[in-house]
Amino acid sequence: MTPRIPDFADVVAAAARLGPHIVRTPVMRSPAFDARVGCSVFFKCENLQTGGAFKYRGAMNVLLQLDPQRTPLVITHSSGNHGNALALAARARGMRAIVVIPRDSARSKIAAIEAAGARIELCEPGLPAREKRLAEILAREPAELVHPFDDERIIAGQGTAALELLAEIPALEVISTPVGGGGLIGGTALAARVLAPGIRVVGAEPAQADDAYQSFRSGERRSVNAPATIADGLRGSIGVRNFELLRTHVDDVVTVSEAEIVAAMRVVLDDLKLLIEPSSAVPVAAALAGRLGPRGQRVGIVLSGGNVDLGLCPFLRGDGIR
């Protein structure tokens, strides 16, 4: 079966459907950050979305198209934020959720998914292990599978963040998001191609998990298994629908190092007073390294999430900061 590739109309329909069910997140700026990069940068703060990440948009876009009476149980696998989003969306819709999650995910994310009322099923890291576990459960329990990224409803939902950003901020010349499975960059590209035809759409990826970069360069979909990156939301490999959108609608994919990711988290905390998770810091790091294009441009960046495990942050353990 040929997978259905979503289009701009799907993103617009998702935005109309999501309406009051999501947070219309603020767009923030920082003169200090602009001075660092020599550009005017507009940050779409999806770290302030319900559940602390853009993933709630896609998950809710799927669940609003399901009837809770006929489909009381949904299931997914997720490195964290999608599972959290699906759990929260299921609760809001009166449905139950099962989340298959790799053991090496951030503890704060696992705890949040449990708190949101989902049943957790732990699995080994890597996409093959996740899919195997999912299949085992689906063989026993009838549930609607909500894939974290390779689903046209998910991609369309994720695209609504860029839709809002582009509607609010005119004349952007570049828009960048992180690339994991490719739901966010795919939806963003769909929104951008119509709303801002001349814009450059740039995916940003950890060099340690550069499956999309390799796929984009080679023209063939490639994957990496359990990559060693701090950006725990970007360890998955690009999906089928997502690669098709990447190939046809995205202008470039750039990579950043692990040290650049951590430095970018710090810069955002310093300049914008905002906590972002490592995955979110990837396009910020690309901007700081000058990899989103020449100086002087108007740049939009989707800050994808803010779920960081603060238990690992010594200065906040109660010892004082001096």
Next chain:
Amino acid sequence: MTPRIPDFADVVAAAARLGPHIVRTPVMRSPAFDARVGCSVFFKCENLQTGGAFKYRGAMNVLLQLDPQRTPLVITHSSGNHGNALALAARARGMRAIVVIPRDSARSKIAAIEAAGARIELCEPGLPAREKRLAEILAREPAELVHPFDDERIIAGQGTAALELLAEIPALEVISTPVGGGGLIGGTALAARVLAPGIRVVGAEPAQADDAYQSFRSGERRSVNAPATIADGLRGSIGVRNFELLRTHVDDVVTVSEAEIVAAMRVVLDDLKLLIEPSSAVPVAAALAGRLGPRGQRVGIVLSGGNVDLGLCPFLRGDGIR
């Protein structure tokens, strides 16, 4: 000479004067925080103000009333944020600034003031040492003194944050700010008394620097010298005009421990994804401890600033966070 006590009209005039010169900061909410305290809490994000703190409002309100030709040089003493604000406001107005600053202030604040173009004069901690140094300089150089809090123009300017919050969020039952010298709580009380007559105005103070608490309870203005609190913005003692407003317009002053302050910083980072400085965390800590009143209320909190020295935050030094 009897000091002039500002009134509500001064706050309204300041808001009109400040207009486009300041950031109209966002009001943020967090369901997770609301669940912790059993209240609906609205955070006025002055950590996102120009210079990273509410202090820019007061400083700019003074400088917009001075003629840069006739008054090319301004001077102040400040534990950090007021000095930074005055330096930035002076630069914006084409004036020069001298800032007398205690040696024990946060390094990030001193660096920011220098970067903003002010001349730095270091002094020993404590209000008497600051005032002595200021007098020495004023004896040599003619400059307009812009006191950090005991000035009716400063108090009126600081009140514009609460004016915005109360105009945007109806039916608040409590509003709380930190208390250092008393510029913010004084201006807030002026705005609240007219815009929200039944509201309770509560000042929050570190127990280690409880001069306003003691003053409020005893009915006599008291001071503390070089108090040992992590909240470096609140080490000064309450001013003359500020005490008068505290006595007549504020409903209560509550205190919090140092551990409660640090814990509150972490909670805000976790729930709101926002970095706030220790001084800002003081009313948040009071809310978390239930000291702002019973559950079920609508509470406004002014997050006064976000200038934290990230060099002291190990997980952001580039070591990775896992």
